[in-house]
Amino acid sequence: DTGVSQDPRHKITKRGQNVTFRCDPISEHNRLYWYRQTLGQGPEFLTYFQNEAQLEKSRLLSDRFSAERPKGSFSTLEIQRTEQGDSAMYLCASSLAGGPQHFGDGTRLSIL
């Protein structure tokens, strides 16, 4: 299967710790997106990359959040000094420019 892959699938951490998630997109896709989804809600857009350039960041992405896509392939999303409100499913998607997005199965973050 060559779909979007996310790691880890689950992360449990204590409040105040830093966490990092990884996303490997579909190989030929030049766009990569990050979303956050809380229970019972649709995904909320966080940021997206075209190749290695981060083109857009949502206001939801506070200064504790940072995303990178250093070589235009995989991406990482880091959350520093985690808070209870950061508990959510973090979804990654990829696409060709102008094409539909294909999602990974997400990383579920639980903050104790």
Add this chain to the structure above:
Amino acid sequence: TQLLEQSPQFLSIQEGENLTVYCNSSSVFSSLQWYRQEPGEGPVLLVTVVTGGEVKKLKRLTFQFGDARKDSSLHITAAQPGDTGLYLCAGDPVLGGTYKYIFGTGTRLKVLA
């Protein structure tokens, strides 16, 4: 401000019944996508509609894009328990300026055997 409203929010029906899910907005979309999401998994793309008035069929699922490209509907014929899941519409509104791909509020469907 939520730009994509879905209705109903929840729907519980018996196997074999028909249903329609609506996705409405005051904004124009260049295209809309429909996804289905199951617990613990990411959304899975079902269809993309692009042209106003377009109708697409995927087995028992029929998708329609409104003439003005502000709304869409999903109709399921003879629902089956395997259709159970969270249905999401999504798209990038033609607002100009910043990119913002948004998802609808979601419709949680449960089909009882």
